[in-house]
Amino acid sequence: MKLTELRTYVHPNANKHYLIAVLQTDKGIVGVGEATLDHRWPSVIAGIQEGFRAIAGQDPTTVEKHWATLKDKVYWSDGASSRAALAAIDQALWDITGKAYGLPVHKLLGGAVRDKVRVYLNQWWAGYTSTEDLIEKARAAVARGATALKWYPFGTPDQFHYQVMKHDVPRAIAEVKAVREALGPSIGLMVDIWRRLDWASAAQFCAGIADCNLIFVEEPTEYQSAEALGRLSAATHARIAFGERFHSRRQFAEIIEKQAVGLVQPSIIRVGGLTEAIKIGHAAETYSIGVAPHNPHGPIAIAASVTLAAVLTNFVILESYENDNPPSRNQFVKDGPLIKGDFYPVSDMLGLGIEIDESKLGDLSSDTERLIA
The missing domain is CATH 3.20.20.120 (Enolase-like C-terminal domain)
Structure with a gap:
C-alpha cells in the first residue's frame, strides 16, 4: 500500500476554520487528519503539502518512521504552523493504519x-x-x-x-x-x-x-x-x-x-x-x-x-x-x-473513530486543494 494523493479542505466555522487533510492510498483506503489553528490555515496547508511530498509513494503504516522523518527533514522548528501540519499528517496516517489492519487506533x-x-x-x-x-x-x-x-x-x-x-x-x-x-x-x-x-x-x-x-x-x-x-x-x-x-x-x-x-x-x-x-x-x-x-x-x-x-x-x-x-x-x-x-x-470504529462525507465537506469548504504523488 502506498500514499498517492493529498486533499485539503478549509471549512469556515464560527471564529475558526477547520483545516482537514485527507490522505489517499492506492488500495482505496483514506485517512483523515486535522490542523485547525484559528485563521493561519494558508501557511499550514503549505506545510502539509511539503510533508506529503516527502512521504508520497511510501507505506503509510510506518507512522513512527514518517513522524521522525518529517520532524528532521521537513519541519525543522517547533512552531505552531509546522507542528499543526505534522499533526494533520500524523492523524491521517494513524487513521489509515487502523483501517488497513481492521482495528481502532487505540x-x-x-x-x-x-x-x-x-x-x-x-x-x-x-x-x-x-x-x-x-x-x-x-x-x-x-x-x-x-x-x-x-x-x-x-x-x-x-x-x-x-x-x-x-x-x-x-x-x-x-x-x-x-x-x-x-x-x-x-x-x-x-x-x-x-x-x-x-x-x-x-x-x-x-x-x-x-x-x-x-x-x-x-x-x-x-x-x-x-x-x-x-x-x-x-x-x-x-x-x-x-x-x-x-x-x-x-x-x-x-x-x-x-x-x-x-x-x-x-x-x-x-x-x-x-x-x-x-x-x-x-x-x-x-x-x-x-x-x-x-x-x-x-x-x-x-x-x-x-x-x-x-x-x-x-x-x-x-x-x-x-x-x-x-x-x-x-x-x-x-x-x-x-x-x-x-x-x-470510546469508539470501536476502525481508525480514529470518525467518518466524514468528503463530497459534502468539499461543497462546504472555502478552500480546497489537491496534490497527486
Missing part, C-alpha cells in the same frame, strides 16, 4: 484502559455579566448533563487586558467561592487564568481558592521557567495545569521532570499529532503527573484526543465545548465522537 496503541472519556465543559459561561448570571448559566449547564465546568474568572478571552489590577484578585476569589457554594461539592470546577497574573497575584489567587477543591487552575501566570511554576505549585494547595501552548515533548520535559505542575495539557494539533502526545503522556506518568488534553478543536482532532485519553492511564479529564457538535459539522461528519452526558464513549 487497539494499535495497546488498547483502551477505559470505555468512557470524562469531559469538562467550556464556553457554557458565554455572555455572563455578573456572578449571579454566571451561577445561573452554570446551573443550566449542569441540568444539560455537565458534571465539570471551566471558566475565566479574570474575564473571557475576548475581554482580556494585559494587566490585572490587584483589586481584581479578591473579586475573582469571591466569584469562585460563590460558584462552588451554589453548585455544591459534587460538580467539578476549574478555572483558566490565561497567563494574566504575575507570580505574587497568582499565589494570592491560588491561596484564596484553596478550600474550593478545584480540579485545576490553568495557566495562572506566563511561562518563565519550570522553577517559577514549581515555586507557585509549592506555595499553594491548588493543582496547576499547564502546557496548551507547548509544541513538543522537549518543552514539556522540564516541567515534568521538575514536577512543577500537577497536570500537563498537550494539544493534539499543537504538539504534532497523536504520536507526540502519547509520548508526553507517558513521560508525565513517570512522575505521577496527570494529563488533561487541550481540546478546542474540530471533529477529527476531537476523535484523536478521545483516542489519546482512552490509552493513557494517567488521563484525568478532556476539554469540550458547548459547540463541539455545531450544525455545520453535522453536514459533513457521518459518524464520530459525540458527548453523552459528561463523557465521550
Whole structure:
C-alpha cells in the first residue's frame, strides 16, 4: 500500500476554520487528519503539502518512521504552523493504519484502559455579566448533563487586558467561592487564568481558592521557567495545569521532570499529532503527573484526543465545548465522537473513530486543494 494523493479542505466555522487533510492510498483506503489553528490555515496547508511530498509513494503504516522523518527533514522548528501540519499528517496516517489492519487506533496503541472519556465543559459561561448570571448559566449547564465546568474568572478571552489590577484578585476569589457554594461539592470546577497574573497575584489567587477543591487552575501566570511554576505549585494547595501552548515533548520535559505542575495539557494539533502526545503522556506518568488534553478543536482532532485519553492511564479529564457538535459539522461528519452526558464513549470504529462525507465537506469548504504523488 502506498500514499498517492493529498486533499485539503478549509471549512469556515464560527471564529475558526477547520483545516482537514485527507490522505489517499492506492488500495482505496483514506485517512483523515486535522490542523485547525484559528485563521493561519494558508501557511499550514503549505506545510502539509511539503510533508506529503516527502512521504508520497511510501507505506503509510510506518507512522513512527514518517513522524521522525518529517520532524528532521521537513519541519525543522517547533512552531505552531509546522507542528499543526505534522499533526494533520500524523492523524491521517494513524487513521489509515487502523483501517488497513481492521482495528481502532487505540487497539494499535495497546488498547483502551477505559470505555468512557470524562469531559469538562467550556464556553457554557458565554455572555455572563455578573456572578449571579454566571451561577445561573452554570446551573443550566449542569441540568444539560455537565458534571465539570471551566471558566475565566479574570474575564473571557475576548475581554482580556494585559494587566490585572490587584483589586481584581479578591473579586475573582469571591466569584469562585460563590460558584462552588451554589453548585455544591459534587460538580467539578476549574478555572483558566490565561497567563494574566504575575507570580505574587497568582499565589494570592491560588491561596484564596484553596478550600474550593478545584480540579485545576490553568495557566495562572506566563511561562518563565519550570522553577517559577514549581515555586507557585509549592506555595499553594491548588493543582496547576499547564502546557496548551507547548509544541513538543522537549518543552514539556522540564516541567515534568521538575514536577512543577500537577497536570500537563498537550494539544493534539499543537504538539504534532497523536504520536507526540502519547509520548508526553507517558513521560508525565513517570512522575505521577496527570494529563488533561487541550481540546478546542474540530471533529477529527476531537476523535484523536478521545483516542489519546482512552490509552493513557494517567488521563484525568478532556476539554469540550458547548459547540463541539455545531450544525455545520453535522453536514459533513457521518459518524464520530459525540458527548453523552459528561463523557465521550470510546469508539470501536476502525481508525480514529470518525467518518466524514468528503463530497459534502468539499461543497462546504472555502478552500480546497489537491496534490497527486
